[in-house]
Amino acid sequence: xxxxxxxxxxxxxxxxxxxxxxxxxxxxxxxxxxxxxxxxxxxxxxxxxxxxxxxxxxxxxxxxxxxxxxxxxxxxxxxxxxxxxxxxxxxxxxxxxxxxxxxxxxxxxxxxxxxxxxxxxxxxxxxxxxxxxxx
Numbered sequence: 001x002x003x004x005x006x007x008x009x010x011x012x013x014x015x016x017x018x019x020x021x022x023x024x025x026x027x028x029x030x031x032x033x034x035x036x037x038x039x040x041x042x043x044x045x046x047x048x049x050x051x052x053x054x055x056x057x058x059x060x061x062x063x064x065x066x067x068x069x070x071x072x073x074x075x076x077x078x079x080x081x082x083x084x085x086x087x088x089x090x091x092x093x094x095x096x097x098x099x100x101x102x103x104x105x106x107x108x109x110x111x112x113x114x115x116x117x118x119x120x121x122x123x124x125x126x127x128x129x130x131x132x133x134x135x
Contacts, residue, residue, distance in 0.1 A: 001053055001076065002092040003046075008035040016094060019048040023058070024084055038062050038085030046076070053091075055082055
């Protein structure tokens with residue numbers, strides 16, 4: 001599973017959830033540090049247990065919310081939205097490629113949509129800004 005969120009600077013990030021526990025908060029000691037004045041230093045934790053991820057509030061001052069309900073502990077599902085202070089994290093199911101679309105997958109998608117191999121290659125060469133040399 002992945003956590004997708006937007007930083008205070010407006011940058012979208014994704015973090016892959018691992019089997020090792022992870023803490024979220026504004027302290028430099030947190031595994032995932034967020035710049036959010038409403039977040040506690042160590043606000044909540046996510047852990048892998050019994051083949052599922054669980055988020056647990058760590059006695060935070062403002063509470064941890066999942067899908068707009070305050071929780072003490074909650075088993076995470078895809079599309080859940082975790083709110084820590086003013087920061088929202090969307091839970092996503094990770095793809096087999098770890099969340100990234102490969103160039104090969106993109107080509108397959110375009111070809112199944114009707115584009116030919118030569119057309120796709122011409123678009124790639126055109127986007128790179130350089131033209132192949134002719135001899």
